[in-house]
Amino acid sequence: MPDNSPKSQLISDIGVIDSKKELHTKIFVTLCRIMSLALAIIGILAFLEGNF
Amino acid sequence: MNAFKKRIYEVIEVSSIGDASSRAYDILMTTTVIVGMIPLTLKADNIYTFIIEIMTGIIFLIDYCARVYTADYKMGYISIHAYFAYVLTPLAIFDLLSVMPILYVFFPTSQSLRLLKLIRVFRVVKLVRYSKTMIVIANVLRKVKKQLLAVLILITIYIFVSAMLVFQLEPNLFDNFFDALYWATISITTIGYGDISPTTDIGRFITMISALVGVAVIALPSGMITAAYMNEISRKKSKYEL
Numbered sequence: 001m002p003d004n005s006p007k008s009q010l011i012s013d014i015g016v017i018d019s020k021k022e023l024h025t026k027i028f029v030t031l032c033r034i035m036s037l038a039l040a041i042i043g044i045l046a047f048l049e050g051n052f
Numbered sequence: 053m054n055a056f057k058k059r060i061y062e063v064i065e066v067s068s069i070g071d072a073s074s075r076a077y078d079i080l081m082t083t084t085v086i087v088g089m090i091p092l093t094l095k096a097d098n099i100y101t102f103i104i105e106i107m108t109g110i111i112f113l114i115d116y117c118a119r120v121y122t123a124d125y126k127m128g129y130i131s132i133h134a135y136f137a138y139v140l141t142p143l144a145i146f147d148l149l150s151v152m153p154i155l156y157v158f159f160p161t162s163q164s165l166r167l168l169k170l171i172r173v174f175r176v177v178k179l180v181r182y183s184k185t186m187i188v189i190a191n192v193l194r195k196v197k198k199q200l201l202a203v204l205i206l207i208t209i210y211i212f213v214s215a216m217l218v219f220q221l222e223p224n225l226f227d228n229f230f231d232a233l234y235w236a237t238i239s240i241t242t243i244g245y246g247d248i249s250p251t252t253d254i255g256r257f258i259t260m261i262s263a264l265v266g267v268a269v270i271a272l273p274s275g276m277i278t279a280a281y282m283n284e285i286s287r288k289k290s291k292y293e294l
Contacts, residue, residue, distance in 0.1 A: 025072060025073050028063075028073050028076065029072050029073055032073075032076035032077055032079065032080040033076060033079075035107075035111070036079055036080045036083040038107075039080075039083050039084060039104070039107060040083055040087065042087070042100050042103055042104055042107070043086070043087035043090045043100075043104060045100045046090050046098060046100030046103075046104055047090050047093065047094070049098045049099075049100055050093070050094035050095070050096065050098055050100075050101070051093075051094065
């Protein structure tokens with residue numbers, strides 16, 4: 001039977017422990033992308049507002 | 053705690069292959085630097101430039117605090133001196149200057165703080181971290197800095213000497229010595245705007261000498277930088293081939 005358990009899980013005597021590292025990474029990357037996009041949009045709007 | 057600090061260091065430094073968080077952070081910082089320059093392209097502020105100032109100021113402040121927090125990893129030794137040594141490095145000083153313009157947002161009527169708006173242009177130096185090409189150029193300049201400094205001193209001495217000579221020979225041409233320095237700089241760099249030009253034969257003779265000297269001296273730094281850049285490229289190429 002293939003082992004399909006994700007790498008962020010630790011199987012120990014007390015049970016399966018899920019690591020939150022991947023979740024934290026996904027949240028951080030998503031936040032960075034949203035902020036980059038928001039800044040880019042605001043920058044374009046500022047340029048258009050100021051020059052046209 | 054050390055693992056957390058190390059992770060922060062890995063994220064804020066230039067990303068390695070496979071590090072999604074660091075890559076996303078690099079993109080965010082690059083976008084912040086570029087967007088932070090947009091207010092400098094406008095004559096008047098608007099609501100969007102205000103939002104840009106606030107957002108970029110906060111992001112740069114968080115970035116600066118994170119870099120100071122992980123200074124011991126950056127400097128390579130664990131000591132209180134590492135933090136002090138880091139804040140005195142050129143990039144750290146530029147990082148701090150990047151944060152300063154936000155003060156103008158809170159005190160817009162202050163004339164002295166108005167100068168902080170101009171400091172925004174130094175934010176472009178932060179891009180050196182995120183561009184491999186810029187890192188190569190920075191390394192090249194570091195290697196030839198003594199030679200460049202020698203040429204710069206030579207050019208400065210020549211500008212002052214020729215400015216003093218023509219200032220004495222043609223006193224009616226210049227309002228003050230700064231005009232003479234301006235003329236000498238424009239002549240030696242062979243730009244020659246023509247807004248200030250000597251009228252006497254001796255003044256024109258010095259201008260001719262300045263132009264000839266300028267062609268030779270101004271070309272020196274570009275030759276040095278080109279040779280050092282080619283050496284750096286060859287060195288990197290042979291390193292990858294080995």
